[in-house]
Amino acid sequence: MTYDNLKLTIDANIAVLEINRPKKLNALNRATIQELHEAFKSLKDNDEVRAIILTGTGEKAFVAGADISEFADYSVEEGKDLAAKGQETVFDYIANFPKPVIAAVNGFALGGGLELAMSAHIRVASDNAKMGLPETSLGVIPGYGGTQRLPQLVGKGRAFEMIMTAGMIDAETAKNYGLVNHVTTQDELMELAQKITGKILRNSSQAIKAAIKAVNANDEDGVDGFKEEINAFGEAFGTSDFKEGTQAFLNKEKPKFS
CATH class of the missing domain: 3.90.226.10 (2-enoyl-CoA Hydratase; Chain A, domain 1)
Structure with a gap:
């Protein structure tokens, strides 16, 4: 374009x-x-x-x-x-x-x-x-x-x-x-x-996307930023980047995020 x-x-x-x-x-x-x-x-x-x-x-x-x-x-x-x-x-x-x-x-x-x-x-x-x-x-x-x-x-x-x-x-x-x-x-x-x-x-795009949403939640009326963080933290456990990041850490390797 x-x-x-x-x-x-x-x-x-x-x-x-x-x-x-x-x-x-x-x-x-x-x-x-x-x-x-x-x-x-x-x-x-x-x-x-x-x-x-x-x-x-x-x-x-x-x-x-x-x-x-x-x-x-x-x-x-x-x-x-x-x-x-x-x-x-x-x-x-x-x-x-x-x-x-x-x-x-x-x-x-x-x-x-x-x-x-x-x-x-x-x-x-x-x-x-x-x-x-x-x-x-x-x-x-x-x-x-x-x-x-x-x-x-x-x-x-x-x-x-x-x-x-x-x-x-x-x-x-x-x-x-x-x-x-x-x-x-x-x-x-x-x-x-x-x-x-x-x-x-170098870091997880999936995690960064969730972090942006969680940080911004603190500025929204009627939204509990802590609750947003808890939900995003939990949901991260189901992502491919979490599996890659934790396994790479345990194996002392650099993660290769999708």
């Missing part, structure tokens, strides 16, 4: 998906959001792909925000629909994706761009990265999960400060806050993302 606003390459079980609108600093418009949904849907069904690295084209921006020109004249109902559809088709879809998603944040990750990075399971950043949620400076609030995921990652107080001031933080501050896992140079960013992904691929 070809895309107008994305680049997709697949190699050694890893898909690299780039938002490719460099002249717009990779800003998210409706077409890009739709293509992101289509791309992730195809990657979910692709048995060759076991992990995804999500990044932006160029050296300036991961995603510099949403394309404001598209919604500047929206009504209340259109605004609600914009947020609901975006969360359902992309942001929540990525957060609950059954394969690990690593965001490689190069440059600006602002507004919807930071929300996109926060939807990923792991974030690494280049040392020139700048992150923030500037929506209140436009008279609106984050609408793609920013008010929910940011406090989970950095704590309520810091989330309030970032949202209320509409300011940006640098990569090292983001690391200290727990917003990103690692910081490296821009030249080494993709290499680091590939290295982390390579470590993930």
